[in-house]
Amino acid sequence: MREKSADAFRNIGEMAEALGVRTHILRYWEEQFPMLRPLTRAGGRRLYRPEDVALLHIIHRLLYAEGYTVKGARRFLTEGGAQDARPHAPAPAQSPAQSSVAALDFGALQAVRDRLASALAAA
Numbered sequence: 001m002r003e004k005s006a007d008a009f010r011n012i013g014e015m016a017e018a019l020g021v022r023t024h025i026l027r028y029w030e031e032q033f034p035m036l037r038p039l040t041r042a043g044g045r046r047l048y049r050p051e052d053v054a055l056l057h058i059i060h061r062l063l064y065a066e067g068y069t070v071k072g073a074r075r076f077l078t079e080g081g082a083q084d085a086r087p088h089a090p091a092p093a094q095s096p097a098q099s100s101v102a103a104l105d106f107g108a109l110q111a112v113r114d115r116l117a118s119a120l121a122a123a
Contacts, residue, residue, distance in 0.1 A: 006050060007050055008050075009039070009047040009048060009049055010047070010048045010053055011045065011046065011047060011048070012026055012027075012038075012045075012046045012048070015048050015053065015056055018053075019056060019057070019060045021060070026046075026056070029056070029059055029070075030046075032070050032074060033055075033059060033073075033074055033077065034078075035055065035077065035078070036052060036055055036056070036059070037052070038052050051109070054109055054113075055109060058077070058109065058112055058113065058116070059073060059077075061116055062076060062077075062116075065120075066116070066119075076112075077112065
């Protein structure tokens with residue numbers, strides 16, 4: 001099977017396999033981390049965009065490598081993990097698809113990634 005491009009959407013099975021967790025864990029994370037909003041298709045099938053994939057990797061690292069609790073990881077991402085990792089409120093004129101993309105602050109995610117990388121390098 002051919003490797004997908006980095007810009008390709010991933011389904012829940014692919015993400016579960018990539019992270020080494022079961023699919024119900026990803027569904028639980030969607031409930032616990034409000035900034036994680038994959039696209040849902042007919043029948044409730046989830047499609048994770050590249051920004052969702054990046055966020056899932058950060059959540060996985062916080063929970064499994066850094067030892068955060070779900071509550072602590074959520075707080076880290078929304079309050080203290082970066083300068084301001086809180087999702088921005090979408091403008092009222094945006095469509096639902098546009099607002100889900102706008103809700104992620106890519107700069108904040110990159111800051112979290114950099115902070116984690118430097119912590120791992122120091123360990």
